[in-house]
Amino acid sequence: MVSSRNNFKLLKREAESADKILSIESVDDDVLELADSFDIKAINPFFSKKKSVMDIVVKDSKLLQESDVVKKPPARKSTILEAKKEKSELWTGGPVITEEVNRPFYLRGVVKLLIIVGLATILGWVAVYILPRATIELTLEKINWDFSGSMIVSSSRETPSFTDNAVELPGVIFNEGKNLTKSYGASGSEYVERKARGKITVYNEYSSEPQVLVQNTRFATPDGKIYRTDAKVTVPGAKIVDGKIVSSNTEVAISADKVGEEYNVGSIPKFRIPGFQGSPKYEVFYGISTSPMTGGFVGEVKVPTEDDIVKAKEDLRSSLEGALKTIIFLGIPTDMKVLDKAYEFSVTKEEINKEVDASGNF
Incomplete structure (x- = not known):
């Protein structure tokens, strides 16, 4: 159709002779331009949201004959001139109105889209499965740098400093403390005479005045065994509550008056002070x-020798140092470097x- 301007001229003439309104839809710019040059209404369906409707109105009440319809020459694929008759009605005493709807054909665009998608799929498959691939491995080489100079690490410095002969x-300083107690076997022996020792609680139910007990103050058990205070002590005064005396007390260390195992006794319900006998x-x-x-005790007992004590000290120091190093190193962040002997x-x-x-350990 686009090949000849006469086609547009013929269409316009036939439409005017048949008293019809002619409208053309096309995506081809040449078709639109030729139609416009003959004053024929032409639109591009891609840039129009409205549905194109062509009304044919006949002046008399008779139905249109096939000879009244303009026979249109074959059109190019880009021109839409064919219309499908949707509905016709016969009105008694009135004109016949026939509505035809033109629907664009998008075959060319769909084909292009399918071709592009197909090519992209093929290229992707070729890139993944056919094109050669290469594996690159990087090996880092460590080179030692010899440095002769002094290295100073300071907790007061925030940034490193480098010179020709100093770094x-x-x-960061980490501090840790720990107490450690261990027992060691004694290899020596000697004859000893030892006194039994222990602690008692002394009570004052006499008055609110404190009572001083000098060193070696005697305390007697019910069966007459004597123990003496190891040091001078003061027993606090009793309290007076609601007119009644409430005893006070203090703890006192005592030793047996004589050596021997017979003074190794259990708990005693009450020690008396012989010095107060005969008084309130x-x-x-x-x-x-x-x-x-x-x-x-009286007799031969195990005792630590000087060599036992020296070895015990060395072992205890080594154990304590190892325990402290373990505690400190476990608490140091992994991104920090601990220098050798920097502790x-x-x-x-x-x-x-x-x-x-009793087991022979000291």
Whole structure:
């Protein structure tokens, strides 16, 4: 149709002779331009949202004959001139109105889209399964750098500093403390005479005045065994509550008056003070033991030698140092470097008890 302007001229003439309104829809710009040059209404369906409707109105009440319809020459694929008759009605005494709806054909666009999708799929498959692939492995080489100079690590420095003969780095100080007690076997022996020892609680039910007990004050058991205070003590005064005396007390360390195992006794319900005998204080000053008196002995016993003590100290220091290092290193963040020998260990207090227990350990 586009090949000749005469086609448009013929269409317009036939439409005017048949008293019809002619409208053309096309996506081809050439068709639209030719139609416009002949004053024929032409629209592009892609840029119009309205449905194109062509009304044919006949002046008399007779139905249109086939000869009254303009026979249109074959059109190009881009031009839509065919119409499907949707509905016709015969009105008695009135004109016949026939409504025809033109529907565009989008075959060309669909074909292009399918071709593009197909090519993209093929190219993707070729890139994944056919094109050669390469695996690249990077191996880092470690090169040692020899440095001769001093390295200073300081907790007061925030950023590192480098010079030709010195390196200063920021550091963190970790402190940890721990107490450790261990027993060691005694390899020596000696003849000893030891007194039994223990503790008692001394009560004052006499008055609100405190009572001083000098060192070596005697306390007697019900069966007459004598124990003496190891040091001077003061028993606080009793309290007066609602007119009644409420006893006060203090703990006192005592030792047997004589050596030997016979002074190793269990708890005693009441110790008396022989020095108060014959006075009102005798019944109201007394002592009670809740734990036994122990240690009384005469004969050969195990004792630690000087070599035992030296070895015990070395082992104890080593064990304590290892325990502290474990605690500290477990608490150091993984991104921090601990320099070799960049730590200090010291023992702040050391006590050796040379008394040997029943198992021969000190």
